[in-house]
Amino acid sequence: MMRDVVVAFVLLNVLVLVVTYVTYVERKFAARMQSRIGPYRVGRPHGWLQPIADAIKLLIKEDIIPAMADRPVYNLAPIVFLIPSFLIFATVPFAPGLGLADLNIGILFFLAVSSLEIVGLFMGGWGSNNKYALLSSMRAVNQIISYEIPFVLAALIPVLLAGSLRLSAIVQAQSGLWFVAYPVIGQLAFAAFIVATIASENRVPFDILEAESELVAGFRVEYSGMKFALIQLAEYTHMFGVSCLGALLFLGGWLGPGLPGPVWFLLKALFIFLLVTWVRWSFVRIRVDQILRFSWKVLLPATLILVMATGLWVALRSGHVS
Amino acid sequence: MDAALLPLAPLVVVAGTTVVLILLDLLPPRTSKVHLGVVALVGIVATLVSALFLWGRAGRAFSGVVVLDNFALFFDVVICYAVALVLLLSLDYLRRNGMERGEYYILVLFATLGMLLMAHAADLIVIFLALELMSLSLYVLAGFFQARLTAAESAMKYFLLGAFATGFFVYGIALIYGAAGTTALDRVGAALGSATRDPLLLIGLGLLLVGFGFKISSVPFHMWAPDVYEGAPTSVAALIATGSKAAGFAGLLRVLLSTFRGAQPDWTALLWVLAVLTMTVGNVVAIAQSNLKRMLAYSSIAHVGYMLVGVVAGGPLGAGGVLFYLLVYSFATAGAFGVILLLERGRQEAVNQDDYGGLAARHPVLALTLALFLLSLIGMPPTAGFAGKFYLFGAAVRSGYIWLAVIAVLNSAVAAYYYLRVIVYMYMRDQEGVPTEPAPSFAGRLALGIALWGVFQLGLMPAPVLDLAQAAVAPLLR
Amino acid sequence: MELVTFFGVAILAVASALGLVLRRNPIHGALFLVVNLGCVAVLYLLLGAEFLALAQIIIYAGAIMVLFVFAIMVLIPGKEETGPDPLRPQRLLAVPLGAVLLLEAVLVLRSHVVGGGSSRFPGHQPGSPLAAVPPAVRPGGIESVGRLLLGDYLFAFEVTSVLLLAALVGVLTLAKRKAE
Numbered sequence: 001m002m003r004d005v006v007v008a009f010v011l012l013n014v015l016v017l018v019v020t021y022v023t024y025v026e027r028k029f030a031a032r033m034q035s036r037i038g039p040y041r042v043g044r045p046h047g048w049l050q051p052i053a054d055a056i057k058l059l060i061k062e063d064i065i066p067a068m069a070d071r072p073v074y075n076l077a078p079i080v081f082l083i084p085s086f087l088i089f090a091t092v093p094f095a096p097g098l099g100l101a102d103l104n105i106g107i108l109f110f111l112a113v114s115s116l117e118i119v120g121l122f123m124g125g126w127g128s129n130n131k132y133a134l135l136s137s138m139r140a141v142n143q144i145i146s147y148e149i150p151f152v153l154a155a156l157i158p159v160l161l162a163g164s165l166r167l168s169a170i171v172q173a174q175s176g177l178w179f180v181a182y183p184v185i186g187q188l189a190f191a192a193f194i195v196a197t198i199a200s201e202n203r204v205p206f207d208i209l210e211a212e213s214e215l216v217a218g219f220r221v222e223y224s225g226m227k228f229a230l231i232q233l234a235e236y237t238h239m240f241g242v243s244c245l246g247a248l249l250f251l252g253g254w255l256g257p258g259l260p261g262p263v264w265f266l267l268k269a270l271f272i273f274l275l276v277t278w279v280r281w282s283f284v285r286i287r288v289d290q291i292l293r294f295s296w297k298v299l300l301p302a303t304l305i306l307v308m309a310t311g312l313w314v315a316l317r318s319g320h321v322s
Numbered sequence: 323m324d325a326a327l328l329p330l331a332p333l334v335v336v337a338g339t340t341v342v343l344i345l346l347d348l349l350p351p352r353t354s355k356v357h358l359g360v361v362a363l364v365g366i367v368a369t370l371v372s373a374l375f376l377w378g379r380a381g382r383a384f385s386g387v388v389v390l391d392n393f394a395l396f397f398d399v400v401i402c403y404a405v406a407l408v409l410l411l412s413l414d415y416l417r418r419n420g421m422e423r424g425e426y427y428i429l430v431l432f433a434t435l436g437m438l439l440m441a442h443a444a445d446l447i448v449i450f451l452a453l454e455l456m457s458l459s460l461y462v463l464a465g466f467f468q469a470r471l472t473a474a475e476s477a478m479k480y481f482l483l484g485a486f487a488t489g490f491f492v493y494g495i496a497l498i499y500g501a502a503g504t505t506a507l508d509r510v511g512a513a514l515g516s517a518t519r520d521p522l523l524l525i526g527l528g529l530l531l532v533g534f535g536f537k538i539s540s541v542p543f544h545m546w547a548p549d550v551y552e553g554a555p556t557s558v559a560a561l562i563a564t565g566s567k568a569a570g571f572a573g574l575l576r577v578l579l580s581t582f583r584g585a586q587p588d589w590t591a592l593l594w595v596l597a598v599l600t601m602t603v604g605n606v607v608a609i610a611q612s613n614l615k616r617m618l619a620y621s622s623i624a625h626v627g628y629m630l631v632g633v634v635a636g637g638p639l640g641a642g643g644v645l646f647y648l649l650v651y652s653f654a655t656a657g658a659f660g661v662i663l664l665l666e667r668g669r670q671e672a673v674n675q676d677d678y679g680g681l682a683a684r685h686p687v688l689a690l691t692l693a694l695f696l697l698s699l700i701g702m703p704p705t706a707g708f709a710g711k712f713y714l715f716g717a718a719v720r721s722g723y724i725w726l727a728v729i730a731v732l733n734s735a736v737a738a739y740y741y742l743r744v745i746v747y748m749y750m751r752d753q754e755g756v757p758t759e760p761a762p763s764f765a766g767r768l769a770l771g772i773a774l775w776g777v778f779q780l781g782l783m784p785a786p787v788l789d790l791a792q793a794a795v796a797p798l799l800r
Numbered sequence: 801m802e803l804v805t806f807f808g809v810a811i812l813a814v815a816s817a818l819g820l821v822l823r824r825n826p827i828h829g830a831l832f833l834v835v836n837l838g839c840v841a842v843l844y845l846l847l848g849a850e851f852l853a854l855a856q857i858i859i860y861a862g863a864i865m866v867l868f869v870f871a872i873m874v875l876i877p878g879k880e881e882t883g884p885d886p887l888r889p890q891r892l893l894a895v896p897l898g899a900v901l902l903l904e905a906v907l908v909l910r911s912h913v914v915g916g917g918s919s920r921f922p923g924h925q926p927g928s929p930l931a932a933v934p935p936a937v938r939p940g941g942i943e944s945v946g947r948l949l950l951g952d953y954l955f956a957f958e959v960t961s962v963l964l965l966a967a968l969v970g971v972l973t974l975a976k977r978k979a980e
Contacts, residue, residue: 073831105850105942112854115862119834122869126827134873141870145863152858165942337962344969384955425973432966439959451959455966462970521908 007100008090015089018266019237020051025270026277033281058232061225066129069222074127078223078230081120085237087113092244093168095254095261106167107159110245111152117238118144124231125219136218139288140209144200146295151196153303157189158249160310171253178252185310190250192303197246198276199295201239205283206291243272329381329390331372332398333438339365340431347424355424359413362427366406366434373398380797386506387445396794397441397572400649403776404564405434407656410769412557415663418761419555421467430561433459437569446495446505449573453491453537456569457484460562464554476553483546484536491533497526511581527582527589534577537570540630541600544623548611551619556671559615560659563622564652571629571648578633579641580798586636593634594726601627601733609740612675614662617740618655621699624737625651631723631730632714638799639717642792643710649787650710650780654698657773661692664766667758678744680753688760689748691770696741698777701734706780713788806846813839830869837861851942 031038043049091106093099125137162173210218247268254261436456465477501522502513535543604624611617632644665672682689698705819832844853
């Protein structure tokens, strides 16, 4: 009991720190892609204190609540948004035995809790009583509901291959070969997972719900100060959490030669994160109808067929079907 | 066919036909969908034949959740007849109303699958799923004529009240599971047998009765029927009045007579009251209706009351009488709806009494057909309605429910008033305004012919079919 | 510990259910329902039914509720329901009738459970409704749910897919009309 509390406390703080620096990595990476330098002034070398400076700036800013806002909903939204983002790390095993709770249905827990994020997003959009925010949350509902299903189906393929819902068991099953390296099935599933991740994290080219050019900043347009910081933190934490899930499901988690397990794990999660960032700075935004059509008419059938093919393959391999 | 699937042959045929229809709907021609209706009809006839072929066989499949016995097969036949009549009537009706779309036939077959499944179900979960499959399809079909304002009202009312009734039904299943630890009907029955009136089981049964009561539209769960019948396409109203009611009775009879036989004194008292209320309210309110579809809706409620008399009477006579009456009632009601569906007055459906003024003079055959269906609903010899009522009320008398039988007979006399009023309009009033003309539909006339044949076949020679009905309830009463 | 969690969650569940019924703002009501469904999921978890709990969260709290809120938002933009209540007499009648029903249910249950509790059928101990389930697999665990779904309830499982197909066709029928 006591041990769990301590582990959770440490984990939370490490997470906040890691995620803060993940934003820094993204900014530097984006700058590279656009032949800029990125944050440079605060802290030497290369402005490494910039995230801390940003955090302090946001903390001391004035907290503005719009006069016509739905106050309880507006105030609760950042918290409701933040909690699931941190909760998903409860079942993530960073190395054998290193993690909070290695549930036997870990991946289900991850998917369930991560899907709660939409409630907070919605509350923010509604509570602000702002047309941009409202439009944004309506789009978010459309999009997240649409991509939730392919996301779950893509995550189901490693589950089928490993024969377990326990995240550590899924990693163990990849000790011979990472699932991403499985011929055809692995690559297709990984691609589908990445696409669904980008969409469910609302990143370019699927970022219609915060589309700066039309909706200003989407559902968080009215938030300022600490609440804005919480929303940003939640978003990046969630993104990082899903990257971790990708690393566990497809890239073999902590497995790897030489380096210690957690380092491998962090590198792999960062790789997926940068992959998504790479896409973000390379493509243009697509329209709402295109996004929905792509989900329902391409991604969903594709992942469904993939799941069936994987199931057949697993059945053949285990000799249940002769 | 696989031996395990053989008991399910009727279900498999309908499900297969549905899938074929879904695929066929995608192929050209896009403008005409009559061929879908024909394929659906062939599927239903094949189902009917398979049900007749399987008569006398018994079996179970899928760890006992679906069962094949004569009871289920009898209902298969009733439902297939009803659906076949509805399909025949629809072929031309849809085009006349500019709503010829493939989804109609697909949904009708889905509803049929639900009805058949209800007859074959031996597990509360399967009964629930069958109920939902049937209802869901019918909700959409009720609002199929979107151009009409009443269609939206019809679909919405049916959906909301139906969903509410389903909620009661599921709650009932949950309580029964909580008390018995199983959802299989026979094991629930065994649990009831050794428990001396477990209140949880009885409350569960009460909630199940609410769900079934809604489906068969017995008072006090009948409010939806007139509005839904009025707004729904007439063919769909016929389907709701015949097929879905038959399915409701299939589930009700199996649950009451077989599973909850141990609690017979409890539910008999309840159904006694329901039967009296249902037939009285149905008949009295029907008198005030001038819209024929609404009148038939209330009349169908009243007929449910008569059938509940048979359920109360119980035994092979009472339960067999219910089965027989369902067949009789289905032929007459589908026929009456069929005549309404064929008649047009100035491009509108002729649903008001006034539209029928002087019909006998211009279209004597059609008027006579409608008159015969109405006479059968009254219960005049030599039509089937007489035989049906005779057996039902006779069973009540023989089981000692003399007062119930007396009330039922009095009700039949009240009912005669509003049925005869339509006949009076047709034969003794003059036509006013635009004349009412029948649509030139061969399929529709064929359907009426079949229904008329049924009404007379069952009226003149009821004994063979009654024997079959009594044989059908035998497995429940064992 | 479990008892504390149970009572905490149970109180929260009842409170959120009351909030759902009593709040006139439909969006608040829907959000209370999310809380309520989450609480029920925790109760499932306490009973050892992890799969059910998580399915509840994914499907109800995550997806269905959001669609609810979405529909409410599109239909009633923020206005609280006001104006005279057309069903007032019925509502007034509903309170005493509900009370009578409750009293009746309590009386029936008391007389049977307290009085004749021992006369229940064998294999069923009062207070443990799951006693009749074979103990070979732990009920509620994902494995037993899987075995039941693809074993005893295989047929129901398949019929559910037919049901969904019918719903799909139905929705298409209703949705296509707008385009024509």
